[in-house]
Amino acid sequence: MKNLSIFDGQERRSRIRFPIELGARYTIVGREGEGGTGSTVDISSHCALIASACELPPGTWIRATIEWPIMLGSVRPLALTIHGEVERSASGTIAVVL
Numbered sequence: 001m002k003n004l005s006i007f008d009g010q011e012r013r014s015r016i017r018f019p020i021e022l023g024a025r026y027t028i029v030g031r032e033g034e035g036g037t038g039s040t041v042d043i044s045s046h047c048a049l050i051a052s053a054c055e056l057p058p059g060t061w062i063r064a065t066i067e068w069p070i071m072l073g074s075v076r077p078l079a080l081t082i083h084g085e086v087e088r089s090a091s092g093t094i095a096v097v098l
Contacts, residue, residue, distance in 0.1 A: 017042040017049075024050050026064035026094075029083070040066055041093060048082060048096045055089040062086060062096060 019042045027035035038052030043066075050064065061084070068078040084096040 015044040015046050017044045017047075022069065023067040024052075024064050026050070026052075026062045028056070029061035029063055035062070038094070046098055047087070048084070048098065050094045050096065051092055052094050053092065054094075055092075056086045056094055058086055058088055060086040062094075064096065 020040055022040045023037070024040055025035065025037045027033070036052050036054040038050045038054075041049040041051050043049075048064065048066070056062070063081065063083050066080040066082065068080050070078045072078045082096065082098055084098040087095045087097045089095070
């Protein structure tokens, strides 16, 4: 995985982003079976940034499952499923607006 540097400039976003690296896999809506894997870079209430070797065109709708680091009932790993539109994809990352 490439080194993602921490941004130290002035934050212009209205929502706080939480830097968290968790495993993620995604499928392209309407083209089930097509997708990829990666890991989250950061997550906010409105957007998720996913590091992935694949680039997707803006406007692509995806469904992503993020491996949450908590067990459900001490039996099954909890997963966060998001559904959103690719806002941009470049330099090994996919920005998904939820």
